[in-house]
Amino acid sequence: MVYYEVSEESVHKNHAGLKARSDITKILKTWNHLALPKGEDKGLFDKIICIPKTFFGWFNIYRRIKKGDVILLQYPMLMYPKVSLVALPLIKAIKGKGAKLIYLIHDLQSLRGYDFKGVDQNWLMMADAIISHNSVMSSYLKESGVDCPIVDLEIFDYLIEDIPSKSINKEQGIVIAGNMDPEKAGYVYQLFSHFPNADFKIYGPNFVPSSNEAKWYEGSVPPDLLPHTIKGKYGLVWDGPSIEKCEGTYGEYLRVNNPHKLSLYIISGLPILIWKEAAEADFVVKNGIGFAVNSIDDAISKIRSVDENEYRSMQNNVKTIQERLAVGYYTNKSLEHALALI
Template sequence: MTNYVICERSLHHAHAGSKARDDIRQVLESQSWQPFEVRPGENKGYFDKLVCVGRTLAVWHRLERTVRCGDVVLVQFPLIMYNKVSLYALPSVRRMKARGALFVFLIHDLETLRGYSYTDFDKQWVTEADLLISHNPRMSEVLRKYGATVPIVEIGIFDYLLPQANPVPMEQRHGIDIAGNLSHGKAEYVYRLAERFPKADINLYGPKYDRRNGKTAWYRGIVAPDELPDKLEGRFGLIWDGDSLDTCGGYYGKYLTVNNPHKLSLYLAADKPVIIWNKAALAPFVVEQGVGVAVESLQEAMAVEYGMTQSEYARMVRRASQLGQKLREGWFTREVMAKVQAVLPSLRRENKER
């Protein structure tokens, strides 16, 4: 019996999403999972979508010819392609399951919660899994609402693999870091932050920053994911989304109440405490671990950065460093995969009895 992990190479290598997927792949390959390469969609329009349909059918038929009864296939969901096009893979999944293969879906994102209008997309995939790897209990509840009846295990937090770490020394840090997609649609709050707190000390990292309407003095540019932890200059990393300074609103704010933002892993991998919205799914984790502060508004976030004592900050840095070491080494991925391996024997027995 062979374990396979579906692997896609992201076309946007400065994007945190590719880092999360590549890290999962690296840990699984170290545990003897076999990579099965598929090509991602290129988001180039209608013609590319048609090409992607044919490519998807071909590669999943090739997987059908490879997988045998008792084999396990891990899919990092959603696939990196047009969402509707990825549905063309589902008939192959069903045929492989009918022949006795098992499918594990590791959830990276739930597209419906991010405003994707084709509302059955997530459900169609989720209900085909034999085992699901969720972010946290809140996401597991959503998966149950989507119709999942299979076992669900939770990763807790995503790892952030790094061969070595040389974060900015504590005494050289200043202000608050904001890393990620800086477009108006995703992070409108950044532009409003400049209006309300023009003297704030902010460090911005990431793509799609509108320099014409944003504060250019704050922008530090785009940095590759493996290099970014050593570049972050701030005392804290901020986890916030949406268009409001008073709460995390809209689809992206709602999404924070369910998902594990990968930027939390980024900040902790840099030995950096965080400031997180108090209704985010991982706010309790941050507070319990002593690696940051949960706040209701960005006004409160500014007060935390300005007002925290050096001794209190140093204590948070120590705890962030301890947790960051685990993330850099892949501890949480290995832990959740141990849970997966513990469940697989019972799933195989159930398969034989069908």
């Protein structure tokens, strides 16, 4: 029996989601890593040339796999979704050899408005086990017809060599990290008009420099460096166009997914402010690492009432999770469980 981890080489940087993928590869350092080509988002011609690249990439994997081998696939493929379907006949052939497939889910297109019967179903129905984000996502998969064993990851790990330490009085402010494209984080561009005297620290690409919120913008920093760069006292997990609640495609997605920014904040030593209806709100509250809030206004009000002892208690709880994320605890735990089920 040989263990393989399959993932794609990416051409993008400063992207938290890709940090999650590269960390999985590092955590599975004792597994054999098989790299696949990835499209470069350059239009139709690139899609066309990626078809044979994808096929032959998987064909080489097929030739290598033997009965009893185990493959962990980071899903979805970064390849164009429809082009990735070229790999499915070879996936079936690999299973026909008697190999086992474990999928570790990073994202689901069907939770972003696409039909589950599209790309997601074609891929996921071939898994022998799935590592899902959390119990909410696992329930969604089961309701969608996935019948293989499903394990909850709980939270994405965040590998880092030197764990940052935060002094209770060192910094102030609410940290907002992530993609600042107005389509995804439209609420950010309402903060100044509603909370001009609040203290925010904004990090991430695609920020609109002409906005009033520019006074809080701290720049875009690579994910590996950001934990040591962040200045602030709390990390905010929020998405969508509204400051009143998380809504729209991106806001609603928080009901189901594990946002990587949650891991970023924890590895940075920050207690959490998270939308109360987010799937990970339960993780935050259960572990005593922050507050589940109704709105941005609620978040600001909540932290005003926190005394030093309560904050220090949350920091200590954050440190416990922080130490786990830094060494890949949650990935290893869920993978061990998945392996026992196949």
